Amino acid sequence: PKPSEITPAVRMKSYACQRRTPLKHHNSFLTDALEILAQNAEFSENEGRSVAFRRSASVLKALPHVVRSMDNLKDLPCLGEHSLRVIKALTNVFGVGVRTADRWFREGLRSPLDLIPTGQKLNHAQQAVEYYNDLNTPVTKKEAMVISDIVDKAVKAVLPGAIITLSGGFRRGKEVGHDVDFLITHPEEGAEERLMPKIVNWLDDQGLLLYQKTTRNSYLESKDGPARPASNMDRFERCFSIFKLEQLDSDIHAKASSYNSGKTAGMEERHTGSIWRAVRVDLVVSPYSQFAFATLGWTGSKLFERELRRWAGQEKGMSLSSHALYDSKQQRYLRANSEEEIFAHLGLEYIPPSERNA
Numbered sequence: 001p002k003p004s005e006i007t008p009a010v011r012m013k014s015y016a017c018q019r020r021t022p023l024k025h026h027n028s029f030l031t032d033a034l035e036i037l038a039q040n041a042e043f044s045e046n047e048g049r050s051v052a053f054r055r056s057a058s059v060l061k062a063l064p065h066v067v068r069s070m071d072n073l074k075d076l077p078c079l080g081e082h083s084l085r086v087i088k089a090l091t092n093v094f095g096v097g098v099r100t101a102d103r104w105f106r107e108g109l110r111s112p113l114d115l116i117p118t119g120q121k122l123n124h125a126q127q128a129v130e131y132y133n134d135l136n137t138p139v140t141k142k143e144a145m146v147i148s149d150i151v152d153k154a155v156k157a158v159l160p161g162a163i164i165t166l167s168g169g170f171r172r173g174k175e176v177g178h179d180v181d182f183l184i185t186h187p188e189e190g191a192e193e194r195l196m197p198k199i200v201n202w203l204d205d206q207g208l209l210l211y212q213k214t215t216r217n218s219y220l221e222s223k224d225g226p227a228r229p230a231s232n233m234d235r236f237e238r239c240f241s242i243f244k245l246e247q248l249d250s251d252i253h254a255k256a257s258s259y260n261s262g263k264t265a266g267m268e269e270r271h272t273g274s275i276w277r278a279v280r281v282d283l284v285v286s287p288y289s290q291f292a293f294a295t296l297g298w299t300g301s302k303l304f305e306r307e308l309r310r311w312a313g314q315e316k317g318m319s320l321s322s323h324a325l326y327d328s329k330q331q332r333y334l335r336a337n338s339e340e341e342i343f344a345h346l347g348l349e350y351i352p353p354s355e356r357n358a
């Protein structure tokens, strides 16, 4: 090939938390397929394979150019045999690849019942089935902003002085999400205890909740040891909820088909003309002393979080969770008041939220 056609080899660090991963990158057609396979592996409970696919997708997201041939992949980390085979197939027969990926996605579609935490009453589950279509319609940034205002009002009504942060994908600059995530704290340590039931009651009184399941904070009574929860789940007081979001006129006309009207959804009688949709919202309450860790932990992406913890453990002998950072050598917890301080403790260059889309 002519020199101009040769893509220069990219030196890439092997941990996602050492790399900058933008939201918009050059290889979506490959990373979409790899992530569908990752999801498939997850459904068949093959966690190892799922993570392997996610790692290779993440490497391609950080590449500054489109992958055009297998040569472009020389010396890149985390590309295993399975991933390479998929990439090879897709780069060779691009059109077929995309259609195949589409079909995999449809076949692997989750059951609406997955939305419901186990042990719920059946009528709750049945309701969730009705919201399934809404919940599969991406939440826009505009809708996230409306929900932000509602959550802000609710929290400040029950605890003046509280601080509310939009976290998750919207904090990373995503235009759409599958839900809206919020982190709540109060500068006075302890003032946040048992806050969630009050927030939930306020929202429920206003008729803003279709579903909610609150889990109590279990950090103090947990026996997990320093900064290391038994599972990846954290132990904050948390609410898995479905909001009933009134629609703006302009949005109804734009996307009429994806919304429920009061009558067809079979819900209790509402004002005539009231149109709403269901939106998944995660609320998390953190004590002030853990807020920086909670913010880092709830900003994502999930792979970025996983890689941060792997970096901490394998490269620094530290243990990171959404609650704390423990230094095993010094045998003590390292405090932090900001995400910047946590990156510094970990010996990492600070990566802003918009570049944590690993």
Ligand code: TTP
Residues within 6 Å of the ligand: 167, 168, 169, 170, 174, 176, 177, 178, 179, 180, 181, 232, 233, 234, 282, 297, 298, 299, 300, 301, 302, 305, 322
């Ligand atoms: P998600 O809301 O699942 O993902 P997202 O906001 O990145 O993307 P989407 O647009 O699809 O909603 O999770 C947000 C972050 O919260 C993610 O980094 C993982 C973290 N998280 C926890 O720390 N603990 C948990 O129990 C869950 C479910 C998520």
Ligand code: MN
Residues within 6 Å of the ligand: 168, 169, 170, 177, 178, 179, 180, 181
């Ligand atoms: Mn989210």
Ligand code: MN
Residues within 6 Å of the ligand: 178
């Ligand atoms: Mn998600």
Ligand code: MN
Residues within 6 Å of the ligand: 168, 179, 180, 181, 282
């Ligand atoms: Mn979430």
